[in-house]
Amino acid sequence: MKKQLLLSFAIAVLSGTTLGCSQNKNANQPTSQEAKKELSNEEIVKTALSNFSKEKNLELDTKVNIKSNFMAEGYSVNVLSNIKIDDSGNVLKKFSEQETELGKTTTKEEHIFLKKNNSGYDKFNVENGKLVEDKITDDLEVLSAIQVFFNGNTLFNTITDKNYEKSDNKLTFTGKIKLSDIGNKFYLNPGAFTSEETGNLSEMTLTFAATIDTTTNEILGITLDLKSFIEGVAKAQLEKEKDSMSELEYTTAKNLIESILKDSQGEITITRKIDKIDEIKFN
Numbered sequence: 458m459k460k461q462l463l464l465s466f467a468i469a470v471l472s473g474t475t476l477g478c479s480q481n482k483n484a485n486q487p488t489s490q491e492a493k494k495e496l497s498n499e500e501i502v503k504t505a506l507s508n509f510s511k512e513k514n515l516e517l518d519t520k521v522n523i524k525s526n527f528m529a530e531g532y533s534v535n536v537l538s539n540i541k542i543d544d545s546g547n548v549l550k551k552f553s554e555q556e557t558e559l560g561k562t563t564t565k566e567e568h569i570f571l572k573k574n575n576s577g578y579d580k581f582n583v584e585n586g587k588l589v590e591d592k593i594t595d596d597l598e599v600l601s602a603i604q605v606f607f608n609g610n611t612l613f614n615t616i617t618d619k620n621y622e623k624s625d626n627k628l629t630f631t632g633k634i635k636l637s638d639i640g641n642k643f644y645l646n647p648g649a650f651t652s653e654e655t656g657n658l659s660e661m662t663l664t665f666a667a668t669i670d671t672t673t674n675e676i677l678g679i680t681l682d683l684k685s686f687i688e689g690v691a692k693a694q695l696e697k698e699k700d701s702m703s704e705l706e707y708t709t710a711k712n713l714i715e716s717i718l719k720d721s722q723g724e725i726t727i728t729r730k731i732d733k734i735d736e737i738k739f740n
Contacts, residue, residue, distance in 0.1 A: 498628060498630075502667070505674050506612055506613055506667075508675055509676050513734075514731055515540075515730070516539070516729070516730040517539070517730075518728040519725070520537055521724075522722055522723070523535075523683060523723045524723070525687050525718075525721040526717050531558070531559060533556070536552075536553070538551065538552045541737065542734065543735060543737045546573035547571065547573050547736065549583075549737045550569050551568050552568070553566045568584075569581065570737070571593075577593075580592065580593045588739050616634050616665055617633045618632050620632065626671050627668055628668075628671050629667070629668055630667045630668075631664065631665065631666045632664075633663065633664060635659070635660060635662050636658060636686075654694045654697065656697055658693060661685075663683070664680075664681070665681055666679070666682075667679050675729075675731055677729060678726065678727060678729060679727040680727075681724070683724055687723050688718050691717075
């Protein structure tokens with residue numbers, strides 16, 4: 458089983474939530490009169506999702522943590538990304554990735570600045586504190602993808618098994634979301650969640666959780682569970698090979714996989730701040 462199948466989802470979400478800001482202004486924002494009435498849990502969640510992407514004064518910390526001995530011996534990947542959108546709409550992104558496989562560790566780093574102009578953005582790489590002009594390639598595609606993802610509460614409509622828990626001034630919203638829905642929203646290749654070893658996993662669901670401040674109806678953080686995805690991949694591969702195995706081989710493989718998966722880790726966490734951010738400047 459190649460690790461690309463596992464990472465395709467993580468990279469899609471990470472790219473979308475750490476590069477873009479929505480072009481959708483004030484979608485589904487309640488009027489001052491509407492804001493006076495107490496909203497239902499569903500209305501709070503819909504409003505919060507619509508408010509998630511901001512054109513300015515937004516900071517997102519995104520972490521991806523994956524660890525599994527199933528796909529490759531001693532495989533792990535840790536990704537950190539921080540994005541700031543200042544009061545003028547300029548975007549600063551820092552990205553780092555550390556991947557370990559078969560005892561070999563590779564690292565990647567990226568530091569970019571998107572300067573807001575009248576028609577869009579100018580892109581620069583940040584090198585030793587200086588700006589080096591670069592050409593925008595897929596950045597605008599990501600901006601479009603993140604806009605579609607949150608626009609018009611389509612995300613809310615694709616989530617099943619919805620649950621709401623209120624505590625003080627916070628609302629925790631959880632549910633399940635299909636890989637196919639995520640793939641559609643981020644324009645992934647239709648075969649992104651299909652491989653020869655596992656078959657089609659697009660109907661698999663992941664657990665989605667959002668923490669919302671009910672005093673502002675703003676999302677504080679989002680968590681996506683990838684461990685269930687790792688487990689689903691392992692079990693799907695085993696079942697696909699079941700017919701070619703004896704009963705003893707199947708039982709032995711099943712017990713081994715269950716033992717390995719106990720130590721697997723997989724999670725995406727997005728922490729969100731919406732405090733005023735002064736203009737991002739460079740020497």
